[in-house]
Amino acid sequence: MQALRTLVNICRMFSPNKAHPSLVASVNRRVRIWIDKRDGLDFLLVVKPQELGLDENLIHRASPSGNKYLRKLLLDLDIQASDAILDVGCAKGSAMRTMLESPFAKVDGVEISQKLAAIASANFRRLGKVNAHIFNANAVDFDGYGNYDFLYFYNPFPAEVMRQTMAQVQRQLDPARELVIIYNTPICHDIVVKHGFTSIRDYPDQWGNGIRIYSNRPATSRLLAKPRA
Numbered sequence: 704m705q706a707l708r709t710l711v712n713i714c715r716m717f718s719p720n721k722a723h724p725s726l727v728a729s730v731n732r733r734v735r736i737w738i739d740k741r742d743g744l745d746f747l748l749v750v751k752p753q754e755l756g757l758d759e760n761l762i763h764r765a766s767p768s769g770n771k772y773l774r775k776l777l778l779d780l781d782i783q784a785s786d787a788i789l790d791v792g793c794a795k796g797s798a799m800r801t802m803l804e805s806p807f808a809k810v811d812g813v814e815i816s817q818k819l820a821a822i823a824s825a826n827f828r829r830l831g832k833v834n835a836h837i838f839n840a841n842a843v844d845f846d847g848y849g850n851y852d853f854l855y856f857y858n859p860f861p862a863e864v865m866r867q868t869m870a871q872v873q874r875q876l877d878p879a880r881e882l883v884i885i886y887n888t889p890i891c892h893d894i895v896v897k898h899g900f901t902s903i904r905d906y907p908d909q910w911g912n913g914i915r916i917y918s919n920r921p922a923t924s925r926l927l928a929k930p931r932a
């Protein structure tokens with residue numbers, strides 16, 4: 704990380720009006736990919752559904768969202784040591800890696816692509832993270848939603864798949880327990896609301912699309928008990 708910071712600072716120093724943010728982000732990303740490769744990890748290289756033999760009309764590409772925006776949001780959510788989170792459509796595990804910086808008991812991911820699920824599992828094995836588990840499954844059929852306090856979606860699929868996934872989540876929901884949904888780039892907001900969730904907070908994301916927080920128990924949500932940072 705020190706090497707990365709140094710390189711970004713050098714870019715800034717030699718730019719006439721400070722480096723353009725997208726140039727800084729691009730250099731930053733390339734350095735992080737290089738550091739990962741050196742460490743035997745692969746969290747950040749983007750893969751298109753066609754390269755995985757998947758239908759691009761049903762599956763969005765595997766781009767990563769483990770970044771400072773997610774880190775900041777999680778700090779604000781007052782995560783407890785008993786909490787469990789599931790990244791629905793986890794790809795190579797970039798967001799999960801950021802989640803593992805919070806005190807979650809369990810950070811799991813479900814991923815439809817066998818190849819991406821294998822890469823994610825290898826990443827967490829390499830990092831020695833025993834509380835991270837990857838399920839290679841279709842989110843529509845996944846039967847473990849009831850085991851989590853938080854679900855994370857980073858725009859993994861279009862509306863029809865979101866509808867089927869949310870119906871599955873709703874079926875497995877324990878109404879006596881709060882389930883929080885963190886939805887990055889919430890293009891299917893209406894579908895989430897239709898399945899019993901209320902939007903309680905908004906946070907910024909990297910691309911200006913926003914990250915929305917929902918709860919099935921908004922009136923008594925533990926999130927609202929803590930003042931926003």
Ligand SMILES: C[S@@+](CC[C@H](N)C(=O)[O-])C[C@H]1O[C@@H](n2cnc3c(N)ncnc32)[C@H](O)[C@@H]1O
Nearest residue numbers: 765767768792793794797798815841842857859
């Ligand atoms: C935009 S990527 C998100 C990556 C990761 N969540 C992150 O934020 O770093 C979306 C991922 O969802 C996966 N996906 C799409 N449809 C899925 C489905 N029906 N079940 C499980 N995973 C799915 C894709 O293969 C892709 O890896």
